[in-house]
Structure formats: structure tokens, C-alpha cells
Amino acid sequence: MLALMQRTRVEKVHLMVDPPTGLRAIIAIHGGRALPALGGCRYLAYPDDDSAVADAIRLSEVMTFKAALAGLPFSGGKAVILRGPHVEDRARLFEAFGRFVDSLQGGYITAVDSGTSTTDMDCVAQATRYVTSTTAAGDPSAHTALGVFAGIRSTAMARLGSDNLEGLRVAIQGLGHVGYGLAEHLHAAGAELLVCDTDPGRVQLAVEQLTARPVAADALPTTPCDIFAPCAQGGVLSAKTVAQLRCAAVAGSANAQLASLEVADQLEARGILYAPDYVINAGGLIQVALQYGHAEPVAITQQLSQIGQRLTGIFAQAQATHRSPARVAQAMAERLVYG
Ligand code: NAD
Numbered sequence: 001m002l003a004l005m006q007r008t009r010v011e012k013v014h015l016m017v018d019p020p021t022g023l024r025a026i027i028a029i030h031g032g033r034a035l036p037a038l039g040g041c042r043y044l045a046y047p048d049d050d051s052a053v054a055d056a057i058r059l060s061e062v063m064t065f066k067a068a069l070a071g072l073p074f075s076g077g078k079a080v081i082l083r084g085p086h087v088e089d090r091a092r093l094f095e096a097f098g099r100f101v102d103s104l105q106g107g108y109i110t111a112v113d114s115g116t117s118t119t120d121m122d123c124v125a126q127a128t129r130y131v132t133s134t135t136a137a138g139d140p141s142a143h144t145a146l147g148v149f150a151g152i153r154s155t156a157m158a159r160l161g162s163d164n165l166e167g168l169r170v171a172i173q174g175l176g177h178v179g180y181g182l183a184e185h186l187h188a189a190g191a192e193l194l195v196c197d198t199d200p201g202r203v204q205l206a207v208e209q210l211t212a213r214p215v216a217a218d219a220l221p222t223t224p225c226d227i228f229a230p231c232a233q234g235g236v237l238s239a240k241t242v243a244q245l246r247c248a249a250v251a252g253s254a255n256a257q258l259a260s261l262e263v264a265d266q267l268e269a270r271g272i273l274y275a276p277d278y279v280i281n282a283g284g285l286i287q288v289a290l291q292y293g294h295a296e297p298v299a300i301t302q303q304l305s306q307i308g309q310r311l312t313g314i315f316a317q318a319q320a321t322h323r324s325p326a327r328v329a330q331a332m333a334e335r336l337v338y339g
């Protein structure tokens with residue numbers, strides 16, 4: 001674990017167990033920039049404790065890069081609450097997590113992430129002020145979806161020569177908070193949707209409301225399309241899956257899509273344009289950060305609108321230097337964070 005921390009330059013990992021509520025939680029603080037760490041709290045089941053700690057460490061580094069490239073004055077943090085088979089009292093669990101966050105005295109500010117909701121953050125707020133995306137602050141997912149939509153336009157422009165999405169075939173993996181919102185924007189723009197979700201109810205909704213075509217979850221990544229949009233889990237782009245992709249570009253919301261940076265080179269070699277995840281999915285972090293700082297909604301809209309331009313710049317640099325956009329984004333982020 002310490003080796004992973006060294007590799008990712010994550011400074012601190014805090015752990016807490018609270019037997020009365022069943023809380024078992026991790027907070028990783030990247031601390032790459034001398035700024036408070038901001039990042040979501042996941043509430044998920046993991047195969048073992050080590051994978052949960054590793055997830056928090058890796059994602060806190062990603063959050064630092066995301067904040068740096070979006071020009072936000074935060075460092076990266078990530079919390080994980082391990083989800084057990086059943087929890088007695090969810091509100092008490094999240095209140096206990098709030099006490100954990102509070103014990104760090106502002107070193108980490110928490111927010112919603114996979115498996116948590118604004119209602120959970122209301123419970124966290126009972127115990128700490130270092131929390132955002134409460135019911136009053138709002139769920140950031142709609143902003144993430146909007147940023148990914150803008151990013152898909154830039155990706156289509158760079159790879160296909162037009163940002164007109166009419167008739168573009170987009171395969172969306174995961175129709176959750178972000179994926180479904182993205183599907184709505186794409187449908188309104190005239191795109192053809194191919195969709196999958198492990199929850200058949202979400203798929204049915206997209207079929208009925210957005211005339212989406214359902215595809216089996218395991219077949220979606222290999223279904224011919226223009227853009228593959230991973231909006232479910234990380235690690236979907238491995239050497240094996242990339243060899244099987246049948247798309248012109250990959251642009252979706254999921255965090256940590258690449259199993260390794262070498263996979264980005266493989267995408268490049270196959271002529272598949274990759275929109276770096278922590279650039280295209282920054283909309284939620286932008287909303288959370290600016291909302292926490294009491295910014296006006298117009299400032300959030302302005303910052304969101306820069307996601308597409310930022311990607312266009314990265315694609316141009318990648319083309320000019322014959323590198324993958326993922327490598328360009330990483331080099332830019334490392335320069336900003338480490339100098
Ligand atoms: P979510 O939990 O609301 O949605 C995920 C959806 O994917 C669910 O509907 C789930 O049933 C489905 N799913 C899970 N495994 C699947 C699989 N193997 N195949 C197909 N569908 C599957 O999560 P979300 O908030 O929509 O986030 C989606 C992704 O985007 C996550 O990776 C998250 O880390 C990332 N992200 C989210 C935000 C945000 O603002 N919510 C911001 C940045 C990044």
C-alpha cells in the first residue's frame with residue numbers, strides 16, 4: 001500500500017471503524033498541492049479491504065489532476081465507505097462518517113459519488129461543515145452529464161470532422177445519474193443511442209423515453225458505433241477490451257477508465273480517439289467546488305463550457321506531438337501539480 005502511495009504521491013490515508021454504526025471507511029488525501037482536498041465519497045462493496053484502500057488512493061490522485069486541469073483551488077481526496085451485506089441505520093452510518101470527516105478539520109471536504117446521494121450528505125452535514133452536494137447544494141451529476149455532452153461534441157469534431165450529433169451512434173454503458181442525463185442530451189441532439197445497464201429498469205426507461213436500442217451489457221463495448229461512452233465503472237479499457245472495440249472514439253464519464261496508460265497508446269495505435277476521463281468528466285467537480293465556495297450559477301456555467309475547449313486543445317496537442325490525449329493530459333496535470 002505504501003508503494004502505491006509513493007507511486008501516486010498520495011500523502012495520507014486515514015482509516016476509521018465505528019462498531020456501533022458498522023462504519024468502515026477510508027479517506028485518502030493526495031495533497032499534491034497545498035490546498036484542502038475535495039472529492040466524493042463512494043459507498044460500495046469491494047472484494048477485500050485492500051482493494052477499497054487502493055481505489056481511494058488511486059482516485060485521490062485522479063481528483064488532484066482533475067482539479068488542476070479545471071483550474072480549481074483544491075487538491076484531490078477520495079473517501080470509501082465499505083458496503084456490507086446490510087446496514088442497520090444508513091443515516092447513523094453517514095453521520096458517523098461525518099464525524100470522521102470532521103476529525104480532519106477541513107483537510108478533506110466530502111461530496112456524493114457512486115453509491116451515495118444528496119440525502120446521505122445531509123446526514124454527513126449533521127456532524128461536519130466540510131461537506132457539499134447536500135440536498136440544498138444539489139447533485140453534481142447533471143453538471144457532469146452536461147460536461148460529457150460538450151466533450152462528446154469536441155471529440156466528434158476532432159475525430160469525425162463535425163460536431164453535429166444528428167445520427168451519430170453513441171453506445172452508453174451505464175444509465176445511472178450521469179449516463180441517463182447524457183443520454184437525454186444526446187437524444188435531444190438527434191444522436192442514435194445504444195444502451196446497456198445491469199439494471200433492466202434503467203434500460204427500459206431509455207428505450208421508452210429516448211428510443212434507445214438495448215444491447216446486452218457484455219456486447220456493448222464491441223458493438224459498432226461512432227462513440228463508446230463508458231458511464232458505469234472504471235477499468236473498462238484494458239488491452240483485451242481495446243482490441244475488440246469497434247468505435248471511432250471513447251468519451252464517457254467513468255473515472256479511471258484506462259487499466260493503464262499503455263492502453264491509451266493502444267487506442268491511439270488503433271486510431272480510436274480517447275477523451276481523457278478526468279478532463280471530460282470534470283463538470284461535477286466544478287459544480288461541487290464552486291458551490292462550496294458560494295459562486296454564482298453563472299460562474300459554474302462558464303467553467304463548464306470550458307470543458308469542450310480544453311479537450312479540443314488536448315486533442316490538437318496530441319495530434320501535433322503524435323501522443324495519446326491521455327499522455328498529453330497527464331503531462332499537463334503533472335506540470336501544474338508538481339511543477
Ligand atoms: P451511478 O451509480 O448513478 O450509475 C452507474 C450505472 O451503471 C448504474 O445504473 C449501474 O446499474 C450501471 N452499471 C454498473 N455496472 C455496469 C456494467 N458492468 N455494465 C452496465 N451498466 C453497469 O453512477 P454515476 O454517478 O452515474 O457515475 C457513473 C460513472 O461516472 C462512475 O464511474 C463515476 O465515478 C463517474 N463520475 C460520476 C460523476 C458524478 O457527478 N456522478 C462525476 C465524475 C465521474
